Amino acid sequence: MNLVKAGGTIGGLTLVSRILGFVREMVFARVMGASAAADVFYFAFMLPNQLRRLLGEGSFSQGFVPLFARRIGEDGDLTDAKRFAEEVQAVFLPVLFVITAAFMVAMPLVVATVGAGWQDDPGKTQFAIDLTRITFPYLIFIAMVSLFSGILNSLTRFTAAAFAPALLNVALVGALLLYEQGGETTARAMAWAVLIGGVFQLWLTWHATRRAGLKLRFLPPRMTPRVKELLILMVPATIAAGGYYISQLFYAYFATRLPEGSFVFLQQADRLNQLPLALIGSAIGVAILPAISRHIGQEKHRQAANVQGRAIELAMLLTIPATVALVVVGGPVMTVIFEGGRFTEADAAMSGLVLSLLVIGLPAYVAIKVLAPGFFARKDMKTPAIITLVTLAIGVGINFAFIEEMGIVILPISTALAAWLNAISLYVLLHARGHFRVEGWLGRRLIKQLFCAAAMAAILYLLMGVFDDWFAAGAGRRIVAMGALVGAGAIVYFTLAWTIGAMAKDDILILLRKKKVSESPQ
Structure with a gap:
């Protein structure tokens, strides 16, 4: 597999989406500022979006891609792989509808739990419930995007899946430009734009899958042995691949206990942190998983380790300078991008501080994306899941212990620390099992x-x-x-x-x- 070319294709198209994302955030900051309505929109978008990241970049992708890739015939025959995808779709889609319906009904309880800090403000709580009920069905569309993206990535057709997120940003920027008065009106318009963006993304990946020669039929839901195998892999993979995203749910809980605007500062810092994480870590992680799976399936363990070693080298070549640069110039970066309109100099300074602390863990976040496929390709989802649970618990414990004393800064510090513990643990276990080690050329x-x-x-x-x-x-x-x-x-x-x-x-x-x-x- 052409690792550099594949990673470059995914990263390049992801860059287009991220640039549009920055345009969206720049306009959002100037229109909404660090206001209560801005906090509520970020909260409403965060819940389905974090579940999307878990399903798309975590459990489903990491479980589905190896199983689908192994069902592609040596001559490229897709008959068995297509049947497997149809069986998965038949179960996956009804489950998504049930999950979404359950959350819609229980939304007051969900908001009361995750946004516990807002319970003294009934108006803000009710607005959060209303907006989250609008955005939550986005999960159905974007989770189905993960299915079609997994198929496309397995066929090394990365373009549509990598570009799809750009369509969400187009929809959100459109809403901001049409409803620029700010406040609750703009927040509500953006909530509807999230749903529209999900429809656009699903159409693009569905169409690309059909062009690749796979026209999936709608079958009656049936728990086949192959679907059961995927589900068994998905649960621990959700935790293993999604530790960073699970930690963001705890961000929401703690952020609602902090002063107004804290959600905005955290989300802006996360946006900058996500840029290299998506362009480098996720792109390379997606590119190497099918290759490692095929090598392991063919008993070519040395080749699998070589793919992973080269991925680490390429990832760190780009991640290390990004980390250092954002630590040093985090404040000015936030000033240039966000300051203006309703977003003040003090707001930019606080966002810059959060960013500088959060990106300390960036090399670890990226390393996790590259190291975890070494477990996933061997169908070992439990080990990374256990590591993630332990390190996540450590991070959450630190937040509970120091949130009152240190305020918002403890959230990025604990997240970075947990990421480093996670990455180091993954490497130590891969090394101990003889699957991967940092050889001399890589260490130098x-x-x-x-x-x-x-x-x-x-x-x-x-x-x-x-x-x-x-x-x-x-x-x-x-x-x-x-x-x-x-x-x-x-x-x-x-x-x-x-x-x-x-x-x-x-x-x-x-x-x-x-x-x-x-x-x-x-």
Whole structure:
């Protein structure tokens, strides 16, 4: 498998969606500010969206893709794989309707539990119930997107699945532009736009699946042995692959106990954190899972380890500088992107602080995405799930212990700490079982990448002093200053990385389409 090309395709199209997401957040901040209505919309969107992430990027994808890929014939015959997908669809769709209906009925209890801090404000609580009832059916559409995306990814057709999230952002930006008065009216319009965006995404992936030659029939729901196998894999995979997203549900619980606007600050920081996580971690994780599954199925364990090693190298090459840059310039980044309109300088500063703390765990979040497929491909969902539960419990315990004393900052700190404990535990177990280890070539490259990132950090600190006044000026000067920081940091890091061998130079040639890829390390 062309790992760099596949990861580049997924990452590139995901970048389009993320850029639209930033446009959405920029407009949202200026229209809504750090207001009560903004907090409620983020809450209403968060509940179905986190379940979507668990189903799409966690349990379903990690369980379905290996099983579907193994049913593709050596000659590319899709007959058995198609039948398996139809059996899954027949059970999956009714279950989604039941889950959604149950949540719609129980929404007052759900909001009272997750948003416990708002119980003293009946108006805010009721508005949260109303908006969440509008957004929650989004789960049906986007979970079905995960089914069609899993099929497309197994067939190494990554384009439609990677681009689909962009359609949600188009719908949300449209709502903001049509209802720019702010407050509850705009929040309600955006809630309906979430639902419309889900319809758009489902149509795109369904159409792409049909073009790939798979026209799934609607069968009566039946619990076949193959569906049972998937369900057995899904439960622990939900926990194993979705630890970060499960932690976001606890964010909601704690954020409602904090001052107004805390939800906004946390969601904005998460948006920046999600950019490299989606572009790098999720993209590479999606790309390598089918390859590792096929290698293991063919008893080619060395090749499976090579795929994972190269994935770690490529992921850290991009993640380490992103982490260092966001830690150093998190405040200015939030100022440039969000400050303006109803979003004040103090709001931007608080968002920047949360971001700088949250991204400390970014390399760990990405490493989890790359290491977990080493378990999933072997149908071992329980081990990563247990690790995630333990580390999640540690993080939640820290929040309970320090939320009153430290306020909002303890949430990103505990999340980052839990992620590092999770990633380290995954690697230690893979190493102990003989499935994967950091070999000498990989260790040397990671050390060189850290050195390059340290040099970049020094340059960024120097330039921060030079451009300090620019970030307090108008939008034009702020954009120029940020462009100078980003440009200088990228030039220093990648030039030094190329010079001292911190990257596989062949990967750059592959991205430029001047050389074919190999799965072996350089």
